[in-house]
Amino acid sequence: MTDFAGSDFSEFWHYYIAAFTVLGILFSIWLLSSQTTKKLAEGEQAEALAPTWDGDLKELNNPLPRWWMWMFYGLIFFGIGYLVLYPGMGKFAGTLGWTSFQEWKDDKDAVDAEFDKVMGPYKGQDIMTVAADAKAREMGQNLFMTYCSQCHGSSAQGGKGFPNLTDAQWLFGGSPEDIQASIAGGRIAEMPAMGDAVGGEQGAREVANYVLSLGGKQHDATLAAAGQAKYAACAGCHGEDGKGMAIASFPDLTDDAWQHGGSESAIAQSIIKGRKGGMPAQSQASGGMLSDAKIHLLTAYVWGLGGGKQPATPAPVEVMAAPAEAAPAAY
Numbered sequence: 133m134t135d136f137a138g139s140d141f142s143e144f145w146h147y148y149i150a151a152f153t154v155l156g157i158l159f160s161i162w163l164l165s166s167q168t169t170k171k172l173a174e175g176e177q178a179e180a181l182a183p184t185w186d187g188d189l190k191e192l193n194n195p196l197p198r199w200w201m202w203m204f205y206g207l208i209f210f211g212i213g214y215l216v217l218y219p220g221m222g223k224f225a226g227t228l229g230w231t232s233f234q235e236w237k238d239d240k241d242a243v244d245a246e247f248d249k250v251m252g253p254y255k256g257q258d259i260m261t262v263a264a265d266a267k268a269r270e271m272g273q274n275l276f277m278t279y280c281s282q283c284h285g286s287s288a289q290g291g292k293g294f295p296n297l298t299d300a301q302w303l304f305g306g307s308p309e310d311i312q313a314s315i316a317g318g319r320i321a322e323m324p325a326m327g328d329a330v331g332g333e334q335g336a337r338e339v340a341n342y343v344l345s346l347g348g349k350q351h352d353a354t355l356a357a358a359g360q361a362k363y364a365a366c367a368g369c370h371g372e373d374g375k376g377m378a379i380a381s382f383p384d385l386t387d388d389a390w391q392h393g394g395s396e397s398a399i400a401q402s403i404i405k406g407r408k409g410g411m412p413a414q415s416q417a418s419g420g421m422l423s424d425a426k427i428h429l430l431t432a433y434v435w436g437l438g439g440g441k442q443p444a445t446p447a448p449v450e451v452m453a454a455p456a457e458a459a460p461a462a463y
């Protein structure tokens with residue numbers, strides 16, 4: 133008898149289940165044969181079991197038809213054959229060695245191999261080449277729908293708390309390398325709660341209006357003037373001019389690409405509560421689900437959505453985010 137590898141099925145249950153299976157089969161055989169052996173003796177009339185229905189329909193206790201009996205014997209033999217070949221008798225693994233796990237794994241390996249065949253050729257190409265390939269974009273979009281759209285939206289324009297990936301504003305950089313790193317390793321940008329630093333709710337409203345004024349947006353001039361000095365607490369991260377520092381993942385507060393909302397009250401909430409994002413790591417190396425080939429396709433897809441930047445060159449470091457020309461007014 134072969135055991136399942138790693139099965140913790142106890143001896144007791146093994147014999148219990150096997151005994152029940154054997155008893156069930158024996159019972160079926162006995163029941164069937166008890167019905168076949170009963171024959172009408174010469175001259176004996178089948179008894180009528182119940183009153184007649186519909187005028188002349190009678191139920192008699194004749195033996196069961198032969199063909200019907202043999203069909204059931206056939207099924208029992210099929211069942212025994214099945215139990216010899218496949219698992220079913222307690223722990224006995226069956227002579228074919230079939231397991232549902234192996235079947236699942238074979239299926240999965242076949243699908244993965246299929247994927248690799250299709251995606252493999254793109255892996256060696258650079259992101260911009262892949263992004264220009266219609267078929268690769270389509271595959272990237274399908275992957276995006278499966279793994280990313282629940283947070284970033286099916287159009288990739290994000291939503292409250294989730295960044296828009298179609299504009300030119302990047303928290304963590306928009307070069308192919310940066311986007312790939314964001315997807316593969318995940319990202320967390322964190323802003324501490326600043327309520328106390330700006331003097332509570334009222335202070336937060338004042339600073340929020342000053343932030344709006346930095347972006348040239350509609351604001352209350354009196355409140356903004358009162359907030360200007362308090363903004364000093366923010367400048368270390370978001371810059372004197374509010375344009376942030378893309379290189380350190382401090383967002384530009386003067387554009388229209390708000391992750392947490394750009395109204396006076398939303399900005400005040402960002403200040404009071406602080407904000408923390410959380411982009412889960414996707415690569416298998418970081419505990420995620422996606423192979424490198426899939427991440428490569430996704431990177432190209434995201435890069436090609438409209439906001440992708442040229443690959444990082446060793447030369448000048450771009451500190452400020454690009455102008456907001458590509459930002460859709462989706463907020």
Ligand code: HEC
Pocket residue numbers: 303321322323324326330339340343363365366367368369370381382383385389390391392393394398399402403407408409
């Ligand atoms: C220690 C650095 C740091 C300081 C100080 C800081 N912030 Fe932030 N701020 C961040 C980071 C990082 C984020 C992005 C958080 C995220 O992605 O969820 C952020 C996000 C924001 C947002 C949300 C932006 C959006 O797109 O919705 C606003 C508004 C904001 N900060 C305003 C301020 C103001 C006003 C101050 C000063 C009172 C301030 N911050 C101080 C680091 C800082």
Ligand code: HEC
Pocket residue numbers: 276279280281282283284293294295297301302303304305306311314315319320321322408409410411412414430434
């Ligand atoms: C559980 C929600 C969630 C899922 C799923 C998710 N993301 Fe994100 N993603 C975020 C959040 C939140 C941020 C911003 C992180 C921050 O502010 O700290 C982010 C940031 C990013 C960034 C960086 C954006 C920037 O401005 O630099 C990229 C690129 C990105 N995600 C792509 C993807 C792709 C591609 C997938 C699918 C494989 C994906 N994300 C799946 C929540 C998610």
